[in-house]
Amino acid sequence: MTPNPSQALLKVFQLLDRDGGGVLAPRELHKLIANIPNLAPLDHMSLLAFLYESDSDGDGCLTFEELRSAIDSDRLTAYTDE
Numbered sequence: 001m002t003p004n005p006s007q008a009l010l011k012v013f014q015l016l017d018r019d020g021g022g023v024l025a026p027r028e029l030h031k032l033i034a035n036i037p038n039l040a041p042l043d044h045m046s047l048l049a050f051l052y053e054s055d056s057d058g059d060g061c062l063t064f065e066e067l068r069s070a071i072d073s074d075r076l077t078a079y080t081d082e
């Protein structure tokens with residue numbers, strides 16, 4: 001059985017969202033990306049660019065929905081693919 005990537009992502013998201021605020025700050029996002037299997041680590045500038053592009057409400061943090069739609073649209077792999 002293949003785990004649902006969305007479920008796995010939600011699990012990591014909740015682990016890292018320590019205050020339960022429902023959003024990830026850039027530092028937390030960095031840890032999350034480091035925990036996604038088969039994904040190359042993202043350097044800081046790429047991470048910030050990804051965050052900026054994915055942050056649809058512009059609050060500087062990513063909600064799970066913002067993150068999931070970014071990953072669903074393969075925007076993240078565009079940053080990690082060489």
Ligand SMILES: [Ca+2]
Nearest residue numbers: 055059061062
């Ligand atoms: Ca946001």
